[in-house]
Amino acid sequence: xxxxxxxxxxxxxxxxxxxxxxxxxxxxxxxxxxxxxxxxxxxxxxxxxxxxxxxxxxxxxxxxxxxxxxxxxxxxxxxxxxxxxxxxxxxxxxxxxxxxxxxxxxxxxxxxxxxxxxxxxxxxxxxxxxxxxxxx
Ligand code: NI
Numbered sequence: 001x002x003x004x005x006x007x008x009x010x011x012x013x014x015x016x017x018x019x020x021x022x023x024x025x026x027x028x029x030x031x032x033x034x035x036x037x038x039x040x041x042x043x044x045x046x047x048x049x050x051x052x053x054x055x056x057x058x059x060x061x062x063x064x065x066x067x068x069x070x071x072x073x074x075x076x077x078x079x080x081x082x083x084x085x086x087x088x089x090x091x092x093x094x095x096x097x098x099x100x101x102x103x104x105x106x107x108x109x110x111x112x113x114x115x116x117x118x119x120x121x122x123x124x125x126x127x128x129x130x131x132x133x134x135x136x
């Protein structure tokens with residue numbers, strides 16, 4: 001019997017979507033307003049979901065205090081109020097799309113969890129646009 005527990009978190013960050021190896025015109029065609037050279041911000045909403053067996057002693061899949069600290073240390077402290085392109089090393093050469101941000105978050109959190117727990121990241125870039133990644 002497996003149960004999924006989820007915790008929501010939040011961060012504000014700025015980004016610009018572009019490729020250095022493309023002309024401004026091509027970047028403009030593909031990324032539109034997201035190619036604004038002066039960057040723009042989003043209020044990202046994050047849902048971190050952990051799936052596993054209920055521990056017989058504690059009754060938990062994972063202690064939510066532990067999960068909260070993992071998210072704070074690996075995501076909020078690293079991304080909140082940052083310019084993702086300029087200040088977050090993972091995006092130095094990686095376009096900070098919602099898709100890529102979700103993968104980076106997954107790769108930061110997964111090693112912090114026990115091997116028997118599955119992880120899914122859901123990231124809202126706007127209230128209507130969201131992506132999810134579970135390591136596949
Ligand atoms: Ni954007």
